[in-house]
Amino acid sequence: MTGQEESPAFRLAYVPGVTPTKWVRIWNERLPDVPLTLVQVPASEAFELLRGGGADAGFVRLPVDGADLSAIPLYAETTVVVIPKDHVVAAVEEVSPGDLAEEVVLHPLDDTLDWERPPGLPAIERPATTADAIELVAAGVGLLVVPQSLARLHHRKDLTYRPLSDTPESRVALSWPQAEPTPDLVEEFIGIVRGRTVNSTRGRTPTPPQPKAKAKASDKAKAQAKRPDRSTGGRPAAKSGAKGAKGVKRGGSKPGKPRRRS
Structure with a gap:
């Protein structure tokens, strides 16, 4: 025992006839630091391999043997x-x-x-x-x-x-040992198989809420309103509209004092 934690890895089993290439490629693109190891296993031995910890998940043929394994049906074959x-x-x-x-x-x-x-x-x-x-x-x-x-x-x-018509079809599924909660790497692979995008948050630690952009913009506007306007000699800029034009006639001239008569 060295006391060091083992590097994460993912073991994927698959039965003959299943081609996991597409899902493995996506895994390597999204999790390049987590190696994925393929384990080929006969269909009759796949469930015992999962139960015994020989793989984290696996592509199997339905029906699933036992209630201690979870499964997601994927497709049926001709x-x-x-x-x-x-x-x-x-x-x-x-x-x-x-x-x-x-x-x-x-x-x-x-x-x-x-x-x-x-x-x-x-x-x-x-x-x-x-x-x-x-x-x-x-x-x-x-x-x-x-x-x-x-x-x-x-x-x-x-x-x-x-x-051959009118005969049973073989159905392929992704299966893994039941656990609560589901291991993170298994959740990652489930997401890949189900077609979740790289930005999907399901099965991942949620990102803390970020300040809303609208609130940031409002605070910025208030700060700018308090700053002195250099074009008005340091006074706050006059607001546009009727309220900012008190004492000014529509014609643009200022009211004067009445002249005395001699």
Whole structure:
């Protein structure tokens, strides 16, 4: 123990398929002195990582596992079916579950879609991971239904994918351990994800109220009114208007004394 406080840092977890680049860039622009470390984690392990303190916040797939984690839903992904390029399904722009009724559709153990099983015929065994299932699709063993981001992540030249209608969608969220109050750096990242501007005060220490500009201008005007006017020999300047022109006729001449008669 050196007795010195550790420098602030922020650890951001993300599951496969999520691309946090945009938010990381904004973080680095706004908080250049606070390093952000990315932690890639399998979707099935993301919640335990957050609970165990392995990350301050993370991009996960809903639903959130447990009531001790907070979450902000961000977006839903298109569901697609991954197929060999020479498969008959590749000839159409969109696929329905009925089109897969006679096809073997793989169901990996790390499946991120919220359903009991995909459409089509089940395989003899469930692949351990999505990556393993992709290899089986390439080998002609079956097809695979996944969020579009995972199809792109596991892209192969001999495979393609098509949107699959009437199926569950994978929803991505930002999640973090519940705490009261929410840690400052987590609040900062929540603000970035929600699109708050750099001048937003939400989640930050409020700035003390400043004197109003109107009051400052009023005080300045009073001070100037008390200063002697050099153009009038040190006397205060006469006010314009009817009140400042007492004893002066409209014609501009002063009233004189009546002359005596001889």
